[in-house]
Amino acid sequence: MKKAPFLAVARHRLAIDGEGVTTLAAFHGCSLRCKYCLNNSCLRSDGVWRELTTGELLEMVRIDNLYFLATGGGVTFGGGEPCLRSRFIEEFASMADSRWRITMETCLNVEQHHVERIAPIAHQWLIDIKDTNPDIYKSYTGHDNSPTLSNLQWLLQQEGMAEKIIVRLPLIPEYNTPDDVCNSRKILEEMGVKHFDEFKYLIR
Numbered sequence: 197m198k199k200a201p202f203l204a205v206a207r208h209r210l211a212i213d214g215e216g217v218t219t220l221a222a223f224h225g226c227s228l229r230c231k232y233c234l235n236n237s238c239l240r241s242d243g244v245w246r247e248l249t250t251g252e253l254l255e256m257v258r259i260d261n262l263y264f265l266a267t268g269g270g271v272t273f274g275g276g277e278p279c280l281r282s283r284f285i286e287e288f289a290s291m292a293d294s295r296w297r298i299t300m301e302t303c304l305n306v307e308q309h310h311v312e313r314i315a316p317i318a319h320q321w322l323i324d325i326k327d328t329n330p331d332i333y334k335s336y337t338g339h340d341n342s343p344t345l346s347n348l349q350w351l352l353q354q355e356g357m358a359e360k361i362i363v364r365l366p367l368i369p370e371y372n373t374p375d376d377v378c379n380s381r382k383i384l385e386e387m388g389v390k391h392f393d394e395f396k397y398l399i400r
Contacts, residue, residue, distance in 0.1 A: 197249040198284040201225065203238055203276060204245050205256055208263070214299035214320050216269025219257045223275040227305045229338040230326075232368070232397055238276035250288040261293060270297030270319070278302055282310040289317040304347040305339060311347045315354060322393075323348060324364045327372045328380040336371045345387075352388040363389050367396040 201224035209218045222235065224244045237243030248256070257271055264270050271292070273285055279302050289298055299320040304311065325344065327333050333341035351357050363384055365377050381392060 197251050198287045199247055199249045200281045200284045201244040201247050203235055203243060205248075205253070207257075207260060209272070210267075213272035213274065213301060214269070214322065215297060216267030217260065217263040218269045218272045218297075218299065219260060220272045220274055220301075221253060221257070221278075223273065223278050223281050225280055226275060226277045226303075227280065227339065228277070228303055231336055231371070232399060235276065250284060250291060253288060254291050258293075261296075264293070264296050268297060270299065272299040272301060272322075274301035277306065279304065279306040279310040279314060282313040286313050286317060303337075304344045304351075305337075305341070306343065306347070308343075308347055308350060311350065315351065315357070319360065321351065321357075321361045322364060323361060324366075325380065325384065326366065326368070327376055328383045329372070329376060332372050332376060336368060348384075348389075349387060358388050358390050361389060362391045362393055364393045364395070367394070369397060369399050 203222040203224050206220040209220055213220050224238050226238050229239065278285065278300055297319045298317055299322060300314060300318045301322045303324045326336055328341070328345065330341050351361065365380055367374060367377050377394060
């Protein structure tokens with residue numbers, strides 16, 4: 197069985213990480229270095245809560261099977277960056293109840309083969325684009341956004357995928373402006389994105 201490090205496994209999440217009642221399985225490790233990272237323990241060597249096999253994770257989440265089936269929920273993979281653990285997710289999905297909803301919370305800043313492996317499995321994608329402007333993106337994340345946009349374009353080319361995607365567009369204080377967010381949305385709509393979640397980061 198595949199094994200992976202986790203930040204946490206959080207049960208009974210409602211209307212936060214996808215539809216219905218969900219369990220969030222948050223992986224350790226990320227491809228970005230965002231300035232206002234919500235889960236910066238995913239970048240620290242001591243940030244691992246526990247290593248789990250696919251079977252162990254399945255045993256942890258199947259206790260909520262009735263909740264999943266009654267509400268159309270399931271398991272949401274986040275982190276960190278869950279797409280880096282594509283083989284783990286693939287194996288988990290092959291063992292899980294096929295009626296569970298698999299949701300991905302991702303920045304898509306990974307090699308495309310990870311996205312291709314998960315695409316047939318995921319029922320919903322919550323994609324954190326940050327900003328389409330490459331300078332803003334790099335200033336905030338420390339990385340180039342071309343893999344993110346390339347992977348998004350590939351997903352949108354798959355039949356029926358546009359309805360499964362919600363793109364998150366944050367207004368990030370000190371990094372982008374409302375005009376930047378508006379410009380990003382226009383570019384993404386032209387790519388074929390239909391559903392958006394716009395919000396503002398609250399910086400303490």
